[in-house]
Amino acid sequence: MLTNRQLEILQVIVDDFITSAQPVGSRQISKKKHITYSPATIRNEMADLEEMGLLEKTHTSSGRVPSDKGYRFYVDHLLQPKRLLKEDMLQIQSVFTDQHAEVEQIIRKSATILSQLTSYTSIMLGPDVQSHRIKKISIVSLTDDTAVAIIVTDQGHVEHRTFHVPEHFSASDVEKAVNILNERLYNVPLEHFAQSLETEVQRLLKQHINAAEEFIASLTHHEPSQTKLFYGGKTNMLRQPEFHDVNKLRMLMDMMEARQQVYELFQPNEAGIHIRIGSENEQIAMENCSVITATYQAGESTGAIAIIGPTRMDYERVISLVDFVRRDLTRAFNKAK
Amino acid sequence: MLTNRQLEILQVIVDDFITSAQPVGSRQISKKKHITYSPATIRNEMADLEEMGLLEKTHTSSGRVPSDKGYRFYVDHLLQPKRLLKEDMLQIQSVFTDQHAEVEQIIRKSATILSQLTSYTSIMLGPDVQSHRIKKISIVSLTDDTAVAIIVTDQGHVEHRTFHVPEHFSASDVEKAVNILNERLYNVPLEHFAQSLETEVQRLLKQHINAAEEFIASLTHHEPSQTKLFYGGKTNMLRQPEFHDVNKLRMLMDMMEARQQVYELFQPNEAGIHIRIGSENEQIAMENCSVITATYQAGESTGAIAIIGPTRMDYERVISLVDFVRRDLTRAFNKAK
DNA sequence: GTTAGCACTCAGTTAAAGGGAGTGCTAATA
DNA sequence: TATTAGCACTCCCTTTAACTGAGTGCTAAC
Structure with missing residues (x-):
């Protein structure tokens, strides 16, 4: 079990790394306003956290970086869903203003907006027509x-x-x-x-x-009609420093083009918000990515939302956004029709 | 007007650069079997070709690289359409074996095959339903x-x-x-x-x-139904050395996602095979790319094929392939229906 | 007109040196 | 006993310099 101080330090490291993408050192942490311990103390704690597998070093004398396990801990115990900003909500709701819009339009727009607000890639599964x-x-x-x-x-x-x-x-x-x-x-x-x-x-x-x-x-004699996929922000990944490596990029892009593999991302297709971090994904192409999925209802059929970003993803924000869109979609598709 | 020797040298440089992606030097040229002049002579000729704007240097003491104008000259005067290999033809024709296939299926498959055979990106415009x-x-x-x-x-x-x-x-x-x-x-x-x-x-x-x-x-009150686009080999560009720069890559990818800009690629939408090289394209994103377009007929309506590759594209091969697919599509869509 | 020869240029590689940010460990401190 | 200051050490990264190799332009000889 972790002490309060360890929790606090882990939280700072994850938060910091999510925004900066740079390994976090002890000095840097000790400078934070609400941190009262010295760098040396922090180093000791970090060594412990590393032993537990929650942190990693990129090389012997580098600062610390959260491991997949560290993110998992963060997601399970540390993050607190933030309320969305008014602007974000308004943006999302603008999708639903056009009363004449068809299901497909709405989903397409949702995918676009989600990718814009997160600056990651969104994939949406249309309602299962089967x-x-x-x-x-x-x-x-x-x-x-x-x-x-x-x-x-x-x-x-x-x-x-x-x-x-x-x-x-x-x-x-x-x-x-x-x-x-x-x-x-x-x-x-x-x-x-x-x-x-x-x-x-x-x-x-x-x-x-x-x-x-x-x-x-x-x-x-006809291939079963496949559930439609809608993409948003396909090229957003190119903005992430972790994908300046063209090889990783290609693996990821190829995966996103492969229907079958994309479907796998959505498994298990159950209600609630699901998060898979880095190596928790089956695909090798996703080893540096996290995916957040949720489902929405349209009458009797179910659709799904996925956001793909680097493991260094702003989980709090993305979870809030996905949840908000999920609710709005479900509401929109069940009153109109 | 160019002398025969200049033509010969230009041809060698373009051919060489297309396969190697490396600037071509005088020594390297003189080693070719059918070249009888010394490196010094070749250097003189290259200097002339550069003055005419057909060649460029990447830096003062580098070998030569064809300029956009050089490619244009090559395309207009030097290249000779090659007969396709049996295998290539068979591959393309395999698209049409399934008699039950629908128009959309056929086009989708064509796009995929074309991208595989060229190792570039293909975009196909479905028949204009309007x-x-x-x-x-x-x-x-x-x-x-x-x-x-x-x-x-x-x-x-x-x-x-x-x-x-x-x-x-x-x-x-x-x-x-x-x-x-x-x-x-x-x-x-x-x-x-x-x-x-x-x-x-x-x-x-x-x-x-x-x-x-x-x-x-x-x-x-409904957006006019847009002509469908089909993509093949979207990630093939990532294999081209000229796109190891993530910035160029992003510009290009963003362009390919933007319907309006993709439509522009197909202009003017006339019969025949059209080639636009590098800066001949309006888009900045395409300044390192060439696009080869052609149209096919499906009854009264017209569709189009485009192949996007680096300016250092294998024009001979791509032109042959595009033309072959064009014919086959036109034939398929006018006998069946 | 062609070519050999030569001085020159520049990208790219390698090696060495120094700085910077970080660590782990130990001993002193509260 | 828990915390912290101090210090030696590690490793990445950047800078600098030297060197190599592939190429050029120019000139003089063939």
Whole structure:
């Protein structure tokens, strides 16, 4: 267990390093107004904190830097969520002033504002459309042999896929097919679309229309629509001194382009605010980064927010901001619709 | 006018610098098999070429480097389009093997492949949907006061916008509205949608439905749908030695995130292959870059391809690749649909 | 017209030297 | 016993100087 003095010193070191990005020395600490001990005492305490694995040195005679474990301790025990400034709140709320805005617009803007306010990179996961329920299905013929199928969900999401029309598939087949689909698939969650289509509905379709199998194959043979990602401040990382190394930078950027790896950042996708610091992340590209995630609700479906910054991140501020945006998004998406 | 020898020397310098990224010296040139003159002669010629503004030195006693003007000369007079390797062609054509693929998929894949083959960054402009013609309009009610309008074009593009339903707008109004819209706007280019809606069609709607004005406003008050951009190899630039400077890098990345500036890259959007070298670009962020653009056709609408690389770009190869992709895209989009 | 020869320039590397910020340890102090 | 002053030491970083190597421009000879 840490003494009060150790807590105090750790706090100063983390706070200092977060703003300066420079290792913190004992003299520097002792100069702080509220610190009453001498540099020598502080050095002793720092040696202890280092033994516990909370601090590190960059070389034998350098000042101290928080370790990942040190940040973890800081996040768990030391930081106190700050109230946001009026300006920050106003900025965030400006996203919601346009009543006509669509879900996608709002999320896009949120991502941008979050990255501006934090000066880190934000990634937002759009509401998970797979849990939307099917409201209406229609088919529009384009040419003799192609048509586009459109699915509208109860939350206003629209999905469409162009498909090849089987040869013996007449206009009346189209009509019948649309009727059957709408009757049988109404209110079915999007995630069960393909499944339903290939089981119950298949039989029905085969009875009433030509080339049913081919038709179904056309509709289901399609990559599942992926949850959309929205980025803000992609280049903010270039401003961070820890990323003046082009190699680290490339690893990080490559990771952010890779859908699968980005999805992993959001795991576990549970309510509440989650923080993963440096090596707590699975990805090597993230070993110098921390990520703060949270979820928001839009009706029955869930979306998520992530902020990626250096481990030397202003946790207090970012947590407050993310939480505020989370609440506002959830509120906006549940009153309007 | 340049002598043959000068042409030869310029060619060697450009070719050499493109592969090595190092200033080229006279000795190095004289060692080439097909070069018969001594270093001293070459130095004289280089001095002349420098006077003409085709070459530059990085410092007083360094080898020579092509200037933007030098590259321009090279591109206009010296390079000879190479036939692509079989492998390259096969790779590109693999994009088109999936018959079920949608336009967007194909373009996305093309962008990726192009960036891989060139090791530069590719940006592709999707077909300009504004010239598509309206095929079908439908409206699906979501809640009491919101609905989503869907427009399908003749090329299979689907556009949708959620809107607020006016208070005295009944279900029968919806039906009537949809009928009128389909009747009047069929085959109208998307770019005239708002305009048509606000002139001729407006009168008709006012006669037959309630709250017509509000309804029209909801539909037209909407940012015009922007042509989609697809990126490939965004991080390839980080591999280029000229971008080990984080500042240049940031400028470039920021530019690539800014829609408006990216659109400018594609100007003038005319048929043929266009090359802009270094300072020929308007943007400062592009002063160390060249961009090669070309257009492809998809029915009546036009899309475009751009490759962004350092001015020290392998022009011969990139031009061949871009041209090949251009043709293939045009072919693919005009037989299938 | 071409080339060999030579003096010169400049970036980049290496080595040495000194300063600065920091540490750990020990002994004196409160 | 806990704290602190003092001191030797460590290591990074910057500066300086010397040296090397790749290149140039110019001149005189071929």
